[in-house]
Amino acid sequence: MLFEKIAALMPGGEVKQGCFVGVRGGRIDYIGDTPPSQEYGERYDGRGKLLLPGFVNAHCHVPMVLLRGYAEDLPLDRWLNDKIFPAEEKLSGEAVYWGSFFGIAEMIRGGVTSFTEMYFFCEDIARAVLESGIKCNLSRGITCFDDSSLSELPSFSEARDLFERYHNSGDGRLYIDMCIHAEYTSTPKVVREMAEYAKSIGARMHIHLSETKAEHEGCRHRHGKTPAEYFASLGVFDVPCTAAHCVWVEEGDMDILAEKGVFVAHCPTSNLKLGSGIGPVARMLEKGVNVALGTDGAASNNSLDIFSEMKLAAILQKGAGCNPELMPVLDVLRMATLDGARSQGRQGSGEIKVGARADLAVVDLESIGMTPLHHVPSGLVYSAGSRDVVLTMCDGKVLYKDGEFLTIDIELVKSKVREFSKIFG
Numbered sequence: 001m002l003f004e005k006i007a008a009l010m011p012g013g014e015v016k017q018g019c020f021v022g023v024r025g026g027r028i029d030y031i032g033d034t035p036p037s038q039e040y041g042e043r044y045d046g047r048g049k050l051l052l053p054g055f056v057n058a059h060c061h062v063p064m065v066l067l068r069g070y071a072e073d074l075p076l077d078r079w080l081n082d083k084i085f086p087a088e089e090k091l092s093g094e095a096v097y098w099g100s101f102f103g104i105a106e107m108i109r110g111g112v113t114s115f116t117e118m119y120f121f122c123e124d125i126a127r128a129v130l131e132s133g134i135k136c137n138l139s140r141g142i143t144c145f146d147d148s149s150l151s152e153l154p155s156f157s158e159a160r161d162l163f164e165r166y167h168n169s170g171d172g173r174l175y176i177d178m179c180i181h182a183e184y185t186s187t188p189k190v191v192r193e194m195a196e197y198a199k200s201i202g203a204r205m206h207i208h209l210s211e212t213k214a215e216h217e218g219c220r221h222r223h224g225k226t227p228a229e230y231f232a233s234l235g236v237f238d239v240p241c242t243a244a245h246c247v248w249v250e251e252g253d254m255d256i257l258a259e260k261g262v263f264v265a266h267c268p269t270s271n272l273k274l275g276s277g278i279g280p281v282a283r284m285l286e287k288g289v290n291v292a293l294g295t296d297g298a299a300s301n302n303s304l305d306i307f308s309e310m311k312l313a314a315i316l317q318k319g320a321g322c323n324p325e326l327m328p329v330l331d332v333l334r335m336a337t338l339d340g341a342r343s344q345g346r347q348g349s350g351e352i353k354v355g356a357r358a359d360l361a362v363v364d365l366e367s368i369g370m371t372p373l374h375h376v377p378s379g380l381v382y383s384a385g386s387r388d389v390v391l392t393m394c395d396g397k398v399l400y401k402d403g404e405f406l407t408i409d410i411e412l413v414k415s416k417v418r419e420f421s422k423i424f425g
């Protein structure tokens with residue numbers, strides 16, 4: 001495809017007007033002010049439009065769209081134990097498949113080209129990922145409440161099989177990561193064994209970290225360490241790791257995260273909705289911690305919209321820190337794109353440059369929210385929404401264009417989601 005006369009958000013935040021961007025073989029092959037001499041097939045009239053890197057949702061539980069609006073106004077422990085865990089007992093692989101497809105559709109509509117996922121019935125999620133055309137770092141959530149070894153856990157067998165069967169499948173769109181759900185849902189033995197296993201096969205790790213004050217203080221009580229110190233001592237940060245939330249991390253924890261190159265997946269909507277608190281993101285950035293953005297599951301959000309997370313991430317730090325200079329828009333955009341791609345180990349994605357993967361979104365610059373356009377990056381972070389996305393492309397393949405899904409029968413998926421959501425009563 002050749003995008004013609006389009007504005008493009010370049011690395012560093014410069015907006016280049018009237019660009020020609022050629023895509024071939026899943027990559028950006030040409031960027032110039034004049035038409036290329038080569039042929040790129042279909043032409044896209046980009047006048048009045050902005051081309052930007054696709055967003056990365058760095059922490060999600062995608063089938064939870066089935067539980068959108070199901071458990072409201074509850075603290076995390078009651079939300080989980082009284083509502084979510086009993087509801088998840090009723091899930092089937094088929095329900096997870098349709099729920100995943102629907103959540104993926106929601107993300108594609110909002111310009112998301114990749115997401116980092118932790119759940120179960122992962123084969124069904126993998127099918128939805130591969131069929132929909134999106135990218136995903138998928139992990140089987142591992143919990144352990146007794147003195148089992150990792151190898152005795154059926155969930156670990158699933159994770160291992162998933163890695164062997166699906167890692168790097170779909171032409172590299174689907175990666176399989178390893179996972180420990182959280183400190184409070186596992187044992188030191190299993191955590192250490194999982195870190196060693198992930199290292200031995202070259203996999204990444206995905207965990208929840210210091211989401212609530214109770215979890216953070218409970219860990220100190222149980223192990224004499226903060227969750228970050230605990231996971232570091234067991235080797236989890238010796239492999240590339242995404243740590244969701246990090247709301248209650250302390251100065252020393254941030255030093256560990258920075259030194260180990262851990263990627264924090266900041267999920268501001270979920271943290272506020274569950275009353276977990278406000279993560280010290282501006283401080284983390286100041287200390288050199290990598291931070292990406294996530295939605296968490298739709299049961300605690302209730303949407304999978306990175307535009308909302310960008311705006312909230314920016315204004316929360318400004319408001320909580322009484323400092324409007326915190327979290328400038330280019331930092332926020334980078335968290336939602338390039339740093340998200342880096343958190344997934346997807347080097348060569350998340351930027352518009354020749355040779356990068358063609359994981360792209362197009363936003364209408366003539367919508368109400370984007371008019372007038374004094375500063376395009378500000379428009380994206382503060383005024384735009386999923387409604388302004390007019391095209392989403394992953395690995396050079398168009399998945400969504402002008403309100404239509406090209407790989408998803410959205411009416412069928414929606415009706416299946418309505419049907420399967422009835423299992424919760």
Ligand code: NI
Pocket residue numbers: 059060061208244296297
């Ligand atoms: Ni989560």
